[in-house]
Amino acid sequence: MTPPNDRTNGGAGLNDDIGEAKRLELYRLQVVIRESEQRAFDLFLQNLVKGTSHLSLGQEAVAAGFAGAMKKGDLSFCTYRGHAHTLARGVSVEKVLGELMQKDNGLMRGKGGSMHLTSEEHGVMGSYAIIGAHLPIACGAAWRAQYRGDKDVSVCFFGDGTTNIGAFHEALNFAAVWKLPVVFVCENNLYMEYTPIKDVIPIPQPAADRASAYGLERILIDGNDADVVYRTAQKAFARARAGEGPSLIECLTYRHSGHSRADPAKYRPEGELEEWKKRDPVKIYRERLKQFGVKEDAIAEIDASVRKEVDDATEACKAAPPPPLDIISTDVYADGGWAWRN
Amino acid sequence: MAEISYRDAVTRGIAQEMARDPDVVFLGEDVAKPGGCFKATVGLYEQFGALRVRDTPISEQAILGAAMGAAMTGLKPIAEIMFSDFIAVCFDYIANEFPKSRYMSNGQLKCPLVVRTANGAGSRFGAQHSQSVENWCMMIPGLKVVAPSTPRDVIGLMAAAVRDPDPVIFFEHKSLYNSKGEVPDGEIVDTLGSAKIVRPGKDATICALALMVPRALEAAERLKIDHGIDCEVVDVRSLVPLDTQTILGSVARTGRLFTVEENPRLCGWGAEIVSIVADEAFYDLDGPPVRITTPHIPLPAADIMEDVVLPTPDRIAETVKRSLEA
Incomplete structure (x- = not known):
């Protein structure tokens, strides 16, 4: 598959429906994700990031575009490739890197790890490492909103590979039948782990081409253009808040790195990565800002401040102690402990 | 009521x-x-x-x-x-x-x-x-x-x-x-993690769960009437949290432990209870703990076969009697 060139959604046009403040926010979010993920990779090479990690390098526009459109109180449900979505909701780089480095300053003090980033106060209701598990869970959060008349939306992110697991289909059907305020976001980065998604689906698009089975509109967008993502998210959120039911959005994108830290991604055809890097979301957005008259200096200032934030976070994490062993058996049950007998 | x-x-x-x-x-x-x-x-x-x-x-x-x-x-x-x-x-x-x-x-x-x-x-x-x-x-x-x-x-x-x-x-x-x-009339609220002694007795403790509780009670009645064996029946009720104190206390009084489980043999809850009792109340025991379970097979559909594999009051009574007499 080649990178999408369809700019029909006004992405490159001078349609200033988004406004400079929001554009700067979308850019900053993408740079925060880019710099943090790159740092996570570097720290892994230094053996300072332990366990596994799944990076979103190249997929920043999806996380930024959706988070930019979310309101306080809206809920994110992420996969093990969840650093980007966690950062995009405003969780600090230090907390995320700390968890990856399994330090006491980590988001969950080392008890969850890279694949389970959670920050309830930011609406990040967990990162789920069993493929598809969180789609029904997002339905449940949306059911609560529907039942209570709350106006928040549950947003559930997942990869192209998820569209082949049973829970995907159960959740889509359930959400459509119950008309739940949930937005399902498929990040199609072309590969389910090491296998091209096109080899394991009988249709061209893993999510969009299945929408009609659940009575939903077919939505396939350029996931590397944060403006396109942002506009699509706004529309889906408005539909959810109006009680009109769920949406399924397929975002075409590409991961610049392998599936996980252990994967050099040698299965990719020669030239594919280079082709997609021409449509690097951060690069696209930098150009977009310039088109709208944002000065180079202002952009450089954002870049520098983010880099400083990531540098400071890195140093704080390096200096942080490992988690104390006395939390090993806390929070198994709601009483704070782990007692299963008297 | x-x-x-x-x-x-x-x-x-x-x-x-x-x-x-x-x-x-x-x-x-x-x-x-x-x-x-x-x-x-x-x-x-x-x-x-x-x-x-x-x-x-x-x-x-x-x-x-x-x-x-x-x-x-x-x-x-x-x-x-x-x-x-x-x-x-x-x-x-x-x-x-x-x-x-x-x-x-x-x-x-x-x-x-x-x-x-x-x-x-x-x-x-x-x-x-x-x-x-x-x-x-x-x-x-x-x-x-x-x-x-x-x-x-x-x-x-x-x-x-x-x-x-x-x-x-x-x-x-x-x-x-x-x-x-x-x-009883009105609101009823119980406690998780509490077992219940549903029949007091002094000769043996029988721990049972769900359908096995009425069967254990029936077995205990027969053992009393037919053989003068006085069994204490504990309805475990809650597997997690597990009320080990009630079970250990009962075994301390009776000296014998039987578990009656409907589940197939391997890794049944009775094994966990036997393990706890063996570990913490070994010297209270006057004989080996005995597990009575469904055999380690898938369940057959036909009534005569299903009836044979589940622990019955007869099998419970027979097992307890044989073990106490051994």
């Missing part, structure tokens, strides 16, 4: 909690207008309405996932899995999601929900609709697991489960739905 069936106790237990707390909602397959495949939830839809009592598609993962998402964000869902055997198709939620979200999030997430399900044999449904699968849940840190044997306990433990801040798997026994028992 009134005599009601175990089946009606399920409805009453759920109704008691739904009437008390508007955050309690109930979902499952055919649970609303049809009143449940076992007719254990008849009238809830009429009493509490379509928003709180909801039918779902045949989508067990969606049912448990939705219950979890609702629980995480403030509701207190009760989810029905029609037959406990079907837990296998949504085991991810039972094994990986409900019990681990609080721990992995370092206490940020909560999961206060109840999964109620029809467990156990006696209906001649064969190997995929008759199993006793409480062990599947007992082995997972973060879950609580209960299995009542009487109508009163159904109501009281349902209330305790709904009010508990942790995920609770609530095993109802299919073959007990028609059984009856005295139930």
